[in-house]
Amino acid sequence: MSIGLEHYLILSAILFSIGLYGVLAKRNAIIILISIELMLNAVNIAMVAFSRYIVPLLLTGQVFAIFIIVVAAAEAAVGLAIIIAIYRNRETIDVTQVDLMKW
Amino acid sequence: MGLEIAFWILAVVSVVAALAVVLLRNVFRAALALVLCLIAVAGIYVTLSADFLAAAQILIYVGGISVLIILAIMLTSDVQHGSLSNKLRIPALVVAILFLGTVGFAATNTPWQVSKISPVEPTTASLAGKLFGSGGFILPVEIAAVLILAAILGAIVLVREK
Numbered sequence: 001m002s003i004g005l006e007h008y009l010i011l012s013a014i015l016f017s018i019g020l021y022g023v024l025a026k027r028n029a030i031i032i033l034i035s036i037e038l039m040l041n042a043v044n045i046a047m048v049a050f051s052r053y054i055v056p057l058l059l060t061g062q063v064f065a066i067f068i069i070v071v072a073a074a075e076a077a078v079g080l081a082i083i084i085a086i087y088r089n090r091e092t093i094d095v096t097q098v099d100l101m102k103w
Numbered sequence: 104m105g106l107e108i109a110f111w112i113l114a115v116v117s118v119v120a121a122l123a124v125v126l127l128r129n130v131f132r133a134a135l136a137l138v139l140c141l142i143a144v145a146g147i148y149v150t151l152s153a154d155f156l157a158a159a160q161i162l163i164y165v166g167g168i169s170v171l172i173i174l175a176i177m178l179t180s181d182v183q184h185g186s187l188s189n190k191l192r193i194p195a196l197v198v199a200i201l202f203l204g205t206v207g208f209a210a211t212n213t214p215w216q217v218s219k220i221s222p223v224e225p226t227t228a229s230l231a232g233k234l235f236g237s238g239g240f241i242l243p244v245e246i247a248a249v250l251i252l253a254a255i256l257g258a259i260v261l262v263r264e265k
Contacts, residue, residue, distance in 0.1 A: 003110045005217055008151070009210035011114050015121050015140075017203040022125035024195035030130060030176055031186045034137050037168065038121055041144050044156075052151045054215065056222035062153055063233050063240055069163055070247045074254035076168045080175040081261035087179045096189050 008049035015042035029083045029093040033076065040072045110150050117143035128185040130176055138169045155227045 015038055022035030044065045051061025087093050120140035127133045141164040148157035223229050233239045 003107050003150075005215050006211050007110065007114075008147070010207055011118070011147070013203055013206040013210065014118055015144075016206070017199040018118070018121040018125055020202060021195050021199040024198060025188050025192045026125070027187045027189045028130055028185075030172065030179065031125075031133060034124055034133060034172060037137065037164075038124060038140065041141065041164075045144060045147055048148055048151045048153050048156060052153070052222050053217050056218055056220045059223060059226060059229055059233055062156055062226065062230060065153075065156055066159065066230070066234075067240075067243060067247060069159060070251065073163055073168060074250055076171055077254050077258045078261070080171055081258040083175060084178055085261045093179050094187075 005049055005053040008053075009046055012042045012046040012049070015039075015045065027094050027096055029086070029095050029098075030080075032095065033079050033083070036079075037072060037076065040068055044068055106150055109146065113143045113146040113150065116140075117147065128187075130186050131173070133186055134169065134172050134176055137172070138165055141165050141169065152222045152224050152226070154225055155230055 019035045019038035019042060022038065023032055026032050026035065047061040047065045047068070049061075051059060051065075055061070083093055086098055090098060092098070117140050120136045120143060123136035124133050124140065127136060141160065145157045145160040145165070148154075148160060234244055235241055
């Protein structure tokens with residue numbers, strides 16, 4: 001059985017679901033950020049698979065994947081800086097205890 | 104035939120590593136599992152004949168972002184508490200499985216217009232033409248440069264000692 005577009009899309013959906021579970025269910029802010037990176041990678045797999053199987057000569061999906069990697073790098077840098085700032089102020093990165101703006 | 108074997112090995116490795124990221128109690132080991140998952144995803148890009156993207160994935164994610172994450176884990180010293188779950192574990196599991204079912208159903212039942220043409224190889228020159236050539240993506244490239252600059256300045260300002 002040869003590998004087709006559906007295989008890559010299912011793999012991408014599995015990785016995205018695992019990342020979604022991590023984002024919703026975890027307390028540690030760094031683990032939440034890691035799970036967001038997993039979700040972005042899953043989307044990248046879907047982009048490159050569409051580019052490879054639907055429009056093999058245009059490469060548009062790969063260009064989008066490059067921009068997603070750029071935005072993910074910026075997001076990781078700022079997110080980790082925010083987490084370190086929160087840790088300096090409150091001595092914890094447990095997101096259930098960082099409830100300063102919760103009414 | 105080799106491509107199929109490579110795909111299945113890389114798919115299994117990436118899914119197991121991703122599960123390890125969310126299931127391991129030790130935060131540091133979860134970060135190392137993330138590195139393994141990112142390397143497997145780079146291999147997936149190779150099977151999709153996206154050679155430049157695989158190299159960029161290794162350079163940026165495995166080389167840069169993972170070091171940043173491990174550094175943040177060291178600085179916050181929350182490792183002894185471990186990666187606990189909050190009260191929403193069961194609803195989150197239900198949401199993730201529902202999402203997987205919906206997307207899996209949509210992906211397998213949509214009649215995709217799969218092209219028979221073999222893809223461009225190597226991709227670096229054509230990607231450069233797309234990014235920097237006329238009628239390409241030169242404006243988003245410039246905006247990405249501004250975004251990176253803003254992110255670097257923001258990270259420095261946030262982490263700097265008062």
